Amino acid sequence: MIFELEYNIIQPVSLPKKKGIELYIKREDLIHPFISGNKYRKLKYNLVEAEKKGFKTLLTFGGAYSNHIAAVASVGQNFGFKTIGIIRGEELMNTYGKNPTLNFAKNCGMQFKFVSRTDFRNKNSEDFISDLKREFDSFYLIPEGGTNTLAVKGCEEILTKQDEIFDFLCCSVGTGGTISGIINCSKPSQQVLGFPALKGEFLQEDISKFATKTNWKLITDYHFGGYAKINEPLISFINKFKIDYKIPLDPVYTGKMLFGIFDLIEKNYFPKGSKILAIHTGGLQGIKGMNAVLKKKNLSIIE
Numbered sequence: 001m002i003f004e005l006e007y008n009i010i011q012p013v014s015l016p017k018k019k020g021i022e023l024y025i026k027r028e029d030l031i032h033p034f035i036s037g038n039k040y041r042k043l044k045y046n047l048v049e050a051e052k053k054g055f056k057t058l059l060t061f062g063g064a065y066s067n068h069i070a071a072v073a074s075v076g077q078n079f080g081f082k083t084i085g086i087i088r089g090e091e092l093m094n095t096y097g098k099n100p101t102l103n104f105a106k107n108c109g110m111q112f113k114f115v116s117r118t119d120f121r122n123k124n125s126e127d128f129i130s131d132l133k134r135e136f137d138s139f140y141l142i143p144e145g146g147t148n149t150l151a152v153k154g155c156e157e158i159l160t161k162q163d164e165i166f167d168f169l170c171c172s173v174g175t176g177g178t179i180s181g182i183i184n185c186s187k188p189s190q191q192v193l194g195f196p197a198l199k200g201e202f203l204q205e206d207i208s209k210f211a212t213k214t215n216w217k218l219i220t221d222y223h224f225g226g227y228a229k230i231n232e233p234l235i236s237f238i239n240k241f242k243i244d245y246k247i248p249l250d251p252v253y254t255g256k257m258l259f260g261i262f263d264l265i266e267k268n269y270f271p272k273g274s275k276i277l278a279i280h281t282g283g284l285q286g287i288k289g290m291n292a293v294l295k296k297k298n299l300s301i302i303e
């Protein structure tokens with residue numbers, strides 16, 4: 001079986017000339033509508049491994065709007081694995097049909113098990129896993145968010161030879177698997193900047209576990225209060241970005257990163273003449289679900 005969905009498109013974003021900065025976006029979001037961006041990269045070698053070991057079922061974990069859940073469900077449908085999603089929140093058991101991400105995953109054939117927040121927190125414990133093995137028999141386990149050694153290996157393929165011309169490589173950070181892969185395949189002279197989408201003191205340490213170089217830094221000023229928290233300035237930035245550059249951004253990750261990059265350019269963080277490459281890690285499937293939440297709160301929606 002071949003899991004390659006190769007894609008390599010870099011798009012320039014024109015900035016005011018006086019800043020002397022060049023910004024390009026690597027469109028990993030275009031790899032596939034659902035197995036998109038870094039989620040494809042993170043799954044690739046895990047799928048190779050699962051197949052090699054003869055597993056027919058993939059089991060993983062996620063929240064109600066998880067890009068990772070959508071990607072695993074779609075992988076199952078496209079590449080012939082049965083998929084099981086352990087979902088945070090028992091209350092979703094009766095309402096998941098109204099949740100666009102879970103509804104999509106269900107239509108791809110994913111089987112759900114809804115668990116309480118406490119159980120979800122303990123999902124990596126031996127007891128919890130052996131209960132799952134009793135309930136579902138044999139499966140290939142992919143951790144929440146998909147980060148493991150094989151995921152980092154896949155993310156090491158995001159950069160190619162042509163990307164060596166860039167001075168700064170920017171990427172959004174959730175669990176840190178993606179940035180680790182980017183660090184590992186960067187040149188020591190390049191600076192890797194990570195934009196965490198959540199408040200997370202643990203990230204520095206988590207990334208250090210996988211990263212083989214020290215040419216990286218986390219920019220922690222653009223998480224907007226936490227994971228999946230957004231506000232009006234961020235929404236209007238995302239909407240304007242799409243109009244100006246014809247590139248859709250997701251509200252949880254890439255929108256925050258690009259908001260940060262634009263703000264840093266404005267504040268002259270980057271030396272004149274810098275060439276920046278920002279990785280579009282995908283996540284566009286999450287827009288629908290976020291818009292439903294925004295509508296309920298009477299906020300503007302993402303166009």
Ligand SMILES: *Cc1c(COP(=O)(O)O)cnc(C)c1O
Binds near residue numbers: 038039067177
């Ligand atoms: C999951 C995700 C990330 C975070 O990736 P990590 O490897 O967990 O740091 C970034 N961007 C998008 C769009 C994602 O879906």
